[in-house]
């Protein structure tokens with residue numbers, strides 16, 4: 001008898017890493033539930049699956065992770081696809097945004113938005129789908145970031161949200177061990193996805209907003225240049241998706257998976273160098289001068 005087909009759910013699959021995870025999981029023979037927010041993204045994913053001959057293996061769920069009621073109702077909405085036992089082998093919590101801005105000037109509502117999506121939305125999805133993962137003694141993958149262990153200027157809100165994801169992952173790993181559920185923190189460096197265009201657009205708005213701000217305009221310009229450099233060296237989303245799926249399939253679940261040369265290097269430095277040295281490296285990289 002062939003082994004039962006595994007089912008993976010990934011949030012934020014309209015673009016970038018999430019979309020690449022959904023496609024790669026279908027290509028590796030999984031049944032996939034992909035969440036998106038827009039009708040056109042649902043059609044694009046369905047068209048892709050049909051063209052690849054795996055139309056039956058895909059279910060698309062329209063879901064905003066900040067909509068608590070919709071998230072709570074989500075498992076019911078995919079119950080038929082999950083089957084009578086409602087088993088979910090892999091839950092990849094990936095949906096995320098990056099809100100740039102200097103913390104001194106950042107409107108609190110933007111900070112809240114950052115946490116609504118990356119932290120509260122992630123926990124809401126976790127709570128909604130965990131019973132299904134427990135039934136399968138499956139695996140939870142949290143898409144964190146190198147910024148979850150190394151904070152960058154102008155990305156304090158994003159870094160804070162990813163530090164929170166790291167802590168959630170560490171606690172969850174201990175809480176779920178008795179149930180045979182593994183938890184993996186994936187920590188990508190720069191990956192070529194829409195998040196950069198979105199953040200660069202936000203960063204351009206920010207640069208315009210800070211144009212006359214003598215304190216922060218130079219930093220906003222430096223970080224904007226840093227973003228542009230990072231985008232040029234970013235790895236493809238497919239490479240990150242492969243790392244996510246490898247982490248799902250590894251016999252022994254890894255605890256943390258830095259993805260990309262930059263993440264591996266930066267996380268090694270952050271771990272072993274004194275914080276002042278790390279600050280000096282980041283300042284040099286971004287051309288930030290002390291006054």
Ligand SMILES: NC(=O)c1ccc[n+]([C@@H]2O[C@H](COP(=O)([O-])OP(=O)(O)OC[C@H]3O[C@@H](n4cnc5c(N)ncnc54)[C@H](OP(=O)(O)O)[C@@H]3O)[C@@H](O)[C@H]2O)c1
Nearest residue numbers: 012014015016017037064065095096145190191193194195
């Ligand atoms: N790209 C990188 O360099 C990088 C590095 C480290 C970590 N990451 C992490 O990787 C994850 C995926 O990001 P990405 O780079 O693939 O960026 P992306 O292409 O912008 O994808 C982000 C995904 O999250 C979804 N999303 C945003 N807000 C949502 C909400 N309220 N409800 C549901 N879905 C929502 C987006 O959907 P819409 O299209 O509907 O907005 C999209 O599908 C994020 O957690 C990000 O922090 C990325």
